[in-house]
Amino acid sequence: MKVTGSLKLMAKDILRFIFWYPSRFIISFLPLRVIYMISSGAGIILYYIAGSKRKIIIEEFKRIFGNTKKRHEINKIAKESFRNMYKDRTEILLYPGLSRERVKKMTFIEGMDKLDRALLLGKGVILLIAHFGANKMVMPALGFKGYKINQIAGRPTDWGNVSGVESRMARKALELELNAEKKFPAKFIYITSNIRPAIRCLKNNEILCLAVDGGGGVKRVRVNFLGRPANLSPNFITLAKATGATILPAFVIRQPDSRHRILIEEPLILNAFYDEQKEWEYNTQTFADIFSKYFYCYPHLYAKKLLNMRLQAGRDPVPFFDDYYESFLPKEDKKYSLKEKIV
Template sequence: MKHIQVILIRAVLYIFQRIPENTALSFGKKLGLFWFHVIRYRRSLVIDNLRKAFSQEKSEAEILRLARDNFIHYGIYLVEFLRLPGLDRDDLEKRIKILDTSHIEKALLKGKGLIVICGHYGNFDLMAIAQSIAGFDTYIITKKIRNKSINEYWQKIREDKGVKFLPKKKSLFAILRLLKQNKIIGMIFDQHMGGNKGVNVNFFNRPASTMKAVAMIAVKTGTPVVPVFNWREDGIHYLTSGPEIPLVTGSTKDETVLFSTQKFNDVIEAFIRQHPEQWIWVHKRWK
């Protein structure tokens, strides 16, 4: 079965790397529309999440339009990823525009390493690659995909473009070691985090269990935290950094972690609001 999966993956990659880019992206858009109108897998979840986030701000028609555009985004994203192995550095630099990395550079001058937080918006694979192109020594905390064959290909495609990974499990000591070397750790900050790994803070005015590790590490080490954002616009992928997010001090360490995690969430939410169609509404963020 694994052998068949590998053959299918290679066949799909081969096809999409050889058809014209405009044709491929047009197919991605149509695939997203087909998914939204016909397949409908997780469509109700996306619409429900959008209602939770925007019911007080947008009409039902606007929410449905956002949901449709979100599925179009997924379709285009899939095609972009399938074409990624065939792109060299020159190709990538034509498609990626790095707007502002000054906040990253400034934070690194402190010599305590850097945690960059980001979300699943835009093409988040290209966001990691863009940081490599910009010359930043960044390690991304990643969770394995359950399907081993797909995970191996997904990992290899990104590693071939200069992305470095740390496994999510048992990564704390590696993170602390790299921060001491003034390296950058990239952490996806917008997913549900259950059990004692998360704290309940607001996300779009609703309680959402959110990763507390970023705040805990920042409190322990004094490592600065900087957000990075990316989005797709007219076929170009833009990357920018935001100002360092200072810790919000509470009367106890737990309060500092809680208040700071809320602040990090606020920054992520504010950016999602700028390009809501490009976030991962298919994720069960509120549980």
């Protein structure tokens, strides 16, 4: 068993090395059309050979869709998920060399008028996103247009502490990803740092990208998301109330030609309650309902998040979905009370 595990780890490290070194230099010279064709093919291959990940993704989709989709439909969504995940992954190699012209070929934005109107108010904008599609492409898409944009995020190197990196090459890959995203025309506010920079950028009438399903902060509220009890962050409510910033939900949708359609929604108006907990729950649920509509149209764009949340369920202070705790975590991982952990 140990020998088999060592061989698997060695194979993964070889693939990481190929991806981050030879591929990184070769891909910068290729046309986007060719890059997406290669990455799509690689995704299909991974669908067939990555059995454990495929199984988890299919299980997650089955839990969400229940009997509304047949087995072959779920498998088709899972296959498209792998194609999309590998396209997203390959795009990371393009980050350091992104230019205004290349980003224009990769993205287009709908709803810019909503963003511009919100900025005219002078109190900043919270662009409320999720780990849906290539959500990071919002930053170069707006940054190269001259907008001052910030992102609350976790360092890729910190993800290793959560998910448990397997080797030195795995840690090196996370460092390379961190260095790649630093090339964006945007500022990262990492969740391990003080939250004051987030408030400051809004008071300076800048844009702050914030993921409701991210790991930032300690607050979580339980909402109904995709027909399951989920624990999402209400931090956007606290920031908006502290600064008067406008909240604009935004979603990144990969098109059939592999370009990213960035869609900015109408402002999310907060409903005020005397009870802060109810306020968090109501307004977070409002976003969850908006997000759910996008998920059911493009479920493959959320597969990577569903996979990652399942894989790290036993390590998270609070699981993303409550049914992880009930169904998937081994008994030794059930060390906490959900009621105690959720604010």
